[in-house]
Amino acid sequence: MIHGPFGSQGYSDALVILGAAGLVIPAFARFRISPVIGFILVGMLVGPYGLGQLIGRYPALSHVTIGSSSAISSFAEFGIVLLLFSIGLELSFKRLWSMRALVFGLGAAELLGSALVIAAGFLLFDSSWYSAIGLGLALALSSTALVLPISGTRSPVGKAAFSMLLFEDLALVPIVFALGAMAPNVGDDGWTNLATVFVQGAVTVVAMFVAGRFLLPRLFAQAARTKSPEVFLAASLLVVMVSSLITVVVGLSPIVGALVAGLLIAETDYHGEVESITEPFKGLALGVFLITVGMGIDPLALMRSWDKVLLAVVAVLAAKTIVTGLLLRLAGARRGMAFETATLMASPSETTLIVLSTAVIAGLISADTAAFWQMVTAIGLTITPILARIGHDTARRIEARASDRASEEPGPESGGAIILGFGRVGRMVADLLRTHDQPYVAVESNIDIVGQARQDGYVVRFGDVARPDTLDRLRIGHARALIITMDDPVLAVRVTRRVRSWAPDLPIIVRARDTDHAAELYRAGASDAVPEALESSLHLAETALVDLGIAVGPVIASVHQKRDDLQKAIKAAAQLEQAPRLRRYRLSESGETGEQA
Structure with a gap:
C-alpha cells in the first residue's frame, strides 16, 4: 500500500496520464493524426463517464481509470x-x-x-x-x-x-x-x-x-x-x-x-x-x-x-x-x-x-x-x-482557382523568366532579376508564402508544379528561361525532364543539392545545375583567401576557373555511358517520387 501525498489513487491517476501520453502521441503520430483527438478519447474512456463508472462493480479498474x-x-x-x-x-x-x-x-x-x-x-x-x-x-x-x-x-x-x-x-x-x-x-x-x-x-x-x-x-x-x-x-x-x-x-x-x-x-x-x-x-x-x-x-x-x-x-x-x-x-x-x-x-x-x-x-x-x-x-x-x-x-483550392483565373490573362512570363519555388532562394533570384529589369513570374505551392510575397510586391502565383496541368498553363514555351529553385530533388529532376521534352532550346537553370544531384539534372536536360554544396565551398574559399590578404581580382578569377572546371567535370560524368546510376535522385520506372535512402 502506498501512503503519503502520492496515495494509491493519485499514483494510479499519474500512471494513467503518463501512459496515455506514451501511447497516444506515437500511435497517432504514426497515422499522421493530431494527438489532440487521442487525448480526448482517452479521457472519455478512462473518465467517470467511461470505465470509471464501473469501479463499483470491478474495483480493479480504479488503478487504470480516473474517477x-x-x-x-x-x-x-x-x-x-x-x-x-x-x-x-x-x-x-x-x-x-x-x-x-x-x-x-x-x-x-x-x-x-x-x-x-x-x-x-x-x-x-x-x-x-x-x-x-x-x-x-x-x-x-x-x-x-x-x-x-x-x-x-x-x-x-x-x-x-x-x-x-x-x-x-x-x-x-x-x-x-x-x-x-x-x-x-x-x-x-x-x-x-x-x-x-x-x-x-x-x-x-x-x-x-x-x-x-x-x-x-x-x-x-x-x-x-x-x-x-x-x-x-x-x-x-x-x-x-x-x-x-x-x-x-x-x-x-x-x-x-x-x-x-x-x-x-x-x-x-x-x-x-x-x-x-x-x-x-x-x-x-x-x-x-x-x-x-x-x-x-x-x-x-x-x-x-x-x-x-x-x-x-x-x-x-x-x-x-x-x-x-x-x-x-x-x-x-x-x-x-x-x-x-x-x-x-x-x-x-x-x-x-x-x-x-x-x-x-x-x-x-x-x-x-x-x-x-x-x-x-x-x-x-x-x-x-x-x-x-x-x-x-x-x-489551397480557393487560391488555386484564383491562380487559374489569373493565368488565363497575359502575364509577365511572356518573354521573361519563370521561377518555380519562391523560398529564400527563389526570392533572391527574383530580387536580382528585378535589379536588372528582367520580367519574371514565380510559382509557389505554399499559400502563405504566396500571400506574403504578393504583399511585398513580387509577381507570384499559387500553383503546384507536381501537377502537369500547372506547367501547361504557364506557357513555358514563350519564356526566355526556366529557373527551378525548389528544395525537392526528385521533383526538380522530373520537371526538368518533362519541360525539356517540350522545349529543347529553353535555358533551364536548376538548384541542385550536391554534385550527384547536379549530374542527374544534366542527364534530365538541365542547361545548368548549381550544387549548393559546391557554391558554399567556393564562397568559403573565396572569403578565406581575401582575408589572408590575396588581391580580390586574382581570387575571383581563380574561383570562376574552379567553378568552370567542376561544372565541366559534372557534365562529363553525366554524359558517360558507364556513369553509375545515381539512385538517390533517380525516378524509379514505377513513378515513385520519394528520395531513396
Whole structure:
C-alpha cells in the first residue's frame, strides 16, 4: 500500500496520464493524426463517464481509470499556463507593439461580433437577455491551447489567429467580472470590482515589466553559471509560477502572468534555452488538460441528445466562421487565408468552460444548460484539428482557382523568366532579376508564402508544379528561361525532364543539392545545375583567401576557373555511358517520387 501525498489513487491517476501520453502521441503520430483527438478519447474512456463508472462493480479498474476530473484539473490549468508562457517566449515587445492594431482592432471586433451573433440566436429562441449574453461571450472564445500549436505565430494565418486569441485572453477577466455584475444579487458592486481589478492589474503588469528588466537577466545569469540544466529549469518554472501568482493575487488570470513572464524572458539572451528546456513539460501538461476535456463528455447523454448537440455544434461553428471570415476580408485578407483562419477559430475554447461555470454561479444559466454547452465545447475542441485540415485544404483550392483565373490573362512570363519555388532562394533570384529589369513570374505551392510575397510586391502565383496541368498553363514555351529553385530533388529532376521534352532550346537553370544531384539534372536536360554544396565551398574559399590578404581580382578569377572546371567535370560524368546510376535522385520506372535512402 502506498501512503503519503502520492496515495494509491493519485499514483494510479499519474500512471494513467503518463501512459496515455506514451501511447497516444506515437500511435497517432504514426497515422499522421493530431494527438489532440487521442487525448480526448482517452479521457472519455478512462473518465467517470467511461470505465470509471464501473469501479463499483470491478474495483480493479480504479488503478487504470480516473474517477474525478477535479483530481487532475490543477495539472490541466498548469498546462495552459505553460502554453501561454511559451507563446510569450516567441514574441518580443517590438513585435507585440507592431500588432496592437490587430489585437485591439480585429481581436475586439471578432470577439464582440461573434458574441453578438450567438447571443442574437439565443434571443430568437426565447432565452433571457442576460442568459444570451453569458452564453454568447462564452461560446465566442476560441482555443489558444489548440489553435496556436496548429497555426504557429509566424504565418499570415498564425498572426491573425494570435491577435484575436491574445485579445480573448486579455478579455477573459473582464468577461468573468461582467457576468458577475449582471447577477441579481451583485448589483453595482460588480462594476466597481471590475474597475478596481482593471486598475490594479494595469499597475501590476507595468511593475512586473520594470522589475523583470532588472531581475531576470541576473537570475538566469546565475543559473547559467552553474551549468546545470536542473537549476535552469527550476529558475524558469520559478519565474512562471511567481508571475502567475502575482496576477492571481490582484484578480487577473494566471495566464496573463505567464504571458508577461514569457515576454520578459524573450528579451533576454536566455530565451532559446528556456524555450527548449520547458517544451516537454508544456506538451505533457497540455495533454493532461485535453484528458480532462474528454472526461467531461458523457457518451450516454451524447447519444440521447445527439441531434441537439450536432445542431448546436454546427450553429456555433457556422456563426463564428462567418463573422471571423467577413472581418478578415474587410481587413484586406485573401479569400483563402480568411477562410482558413475563420475555420481554425470556429470551435469554442477551454476558457469557455470557465465562463460557463461563472455564468452558473452568477445565476445567469442553469447547471443543466451549462452541462449541455460544456458537451458542445468538448466536441468542438475534439474536431479542431479536423477543421484545421479542412480549412487548409479548402484555402489551397480557393487560391488555386484564383491562380487559374489569373493565368488565363497575359502575364509577365511572356518573354521573361519563370521561377518555380519562391523560398529564400527563389526570392533572391527574383530580387536580382528585378535589379536588372528582367520580367519574371514565380510559382509557389505554399499559400502563405504566396500571400506574403504578393504583399511585398513580387509577381507570384499559387500553383503546384507536381501537377502537369500547372506547367501547361504557364506557357513555358514563350519564356526566355526556366529557373527551378525548389528544395525537392526528385521533383526538380522530373520537371526538368518533362519541360525539356517540350522545349529543347529553353535555358533551364536548376538548384541542385550536391554534385550527384547536379549530374542527374544534366542527364534530365538541365542547361545548368548549381550544387549548393559546391557554391558554399567556393564562397568559403573565396572569403578565406581575401582575408589572408590575396588581391580580390586574382581570387575571383581563380574561383570562376574552379567553378568552370567542376561544372565541366559534372557534365562529363553525366554524359558517360558507364556513369553509375545515381539512385538517390533517380525516378524509379514505377513513378515513385520519394528520395531513396
